[in-house]
Amino acid sequence: MKILFIGDIVGSPGRNAVKTLLPKLRERHALNFVIANGENSAGGSGITPKIAGELFDAGVDVITSGDHVWDQKEVMELLANEKRFLRPLNYPAGTPGQGSGIFEVKVGSSRCDDRTAQRAVPTNLLIAVLNVQGRTFMQPPLDNPFTLALEEVKRLRERTKIIFVDFHAEATSEKIAFGRFLDEQVSAVVGTHTHVQTADEQILPHGTAYLTDAGFTGPHDGCLGREIEPVIKRFLTGMPQRFEVAKNRVLLHGAVVEIDDTSGKAIKIQRVSENL
Numbered sequence: 001m002k003i004l005f006i007g008d009i010v011g012s013p014g015r016n017a018v019k020t021l022l023p024k025l026r027e028r029h030a031l032n033f034v035i036a037n038g039e040n041s042a043g044g045s046g047i048t049p050k051i052a053g054e055l056f057d058a059g060v061d062v063i064t065s066g067d068h069v070w071d072q073k074e075v076m077e078l079l080a081n082e083k084r085f086l087r088p089l090n091y092p093a094g095t096p097g098q099g100s101g102i103f104e105v106k107v108g109s110s111r112c113d114d115r116t117a118q119r120a121v122p123t124n125l126l127i128a129v130l131n132v133q134g135r136t137f138m139q140p141p142l143d144n145p146f147t148l149a150l151e152e153v154k155r156l157r158e159r160t161k162i163i164f165v166d167f168h169a170e171a172t173s174e175k176i177a178f179g180r181f182l183d184e185q186v187s188a189v190v191g192t193h194t195h196v197q198t199a200d201e202q203i204l205p206h207g208t209a210y211l212t213d214a215g216f217t218g219p220h221d222g223c224l225g226r227e228i229e230p231v232i233k234r235f236l237t238g239m240p241q242r243f244e245v246a247k248n249r250v251l252l253h254g255a256v257v258e259i260d261d262t263s264g265k266a267i268k269i270q271r272v273s274e275n276l
């Protein structure tokens with residue numbers, strides 16, 4: 001199966017990029033499933049049920065998040081009621097929401113037809129999606145992502161070998177170590193949070209697709225999706241500033257991962273950077 005992962009969607013420019021570009025990418029790559037990090041989709045900070053609905057309508061199957069998950073109070077409704085919305089797994093026990101989910105994926109493109117019974121019949125496979133947050137240079141300090149992810153992966157593997165992980169973290173060292181730690185256990189580990197796409201996509205020795213950071217989907221003529229001037233002013237003065245979402249050079253960033261349906265191992269990973 002082929003999965004598109006979309007890096008952090010920033011504000012309305014990012015949402016527009018998803019709405020406009022996802023149908024084209026779906027056709028070009030023959031996608032079976034789409035996962036998107038939505039932690040910045042509401043005006044650059046957090047997510048609401050209405051915005052999640054927009055992304056689902058645009059063709060996103062599962063939305064992951066990260067440290068910005070709490071920025072809009074309406075997120076509580078999503079965490080309570082929407083199984084397709086994930087928050088990092090390693091929040092303390094009792095935190096609303098879930099860090100993983102198992103979803104059905106349709107594979108096999110041709111329809112069943114009585115006269116041509118030899119045609120491939122679509123079958124449903126299961127994919128597990130897992131969202132975990134790093135601890136190095138990240139707030140708040142969460143439980144150990146390595147030990148908790150491994151326990152969760154063991155549980156998920158009882159139902160499917162196809163497991164996709166969004167590791168939301170800052171430090172490249174923590175991200176690479178995490179990918180190596182889960183190599184063979186999961187189909188893919190793709191990083192989010194830095195908003196800067198890295199060029200290290202690879203299949204690790206035991207079959208896990210890996211990319212340190214998918215980048216972000218939104219306006220790239222700015223600082224990580226925000227207007228430049230207030231960010232510079234903040235660095236110059238140390239005073240808090242209002243960071244408006246930037247406007248120009250909108251790109252959809254992410255990666256397409258092809259996974260062997262039987263073994264759950266990755267066959268190919270390809271970075272995506274698509275101009276709106």
Ligand SMILES: [Fe+2]
Pocket residue numbers: 039066067068168192193194
């Ligand atoms: Fe983040």
Ligand SMILES: [Fe+2]
Pocket residue numbers: 008039040066068193194195
């Ligand atoms: Fe982000």
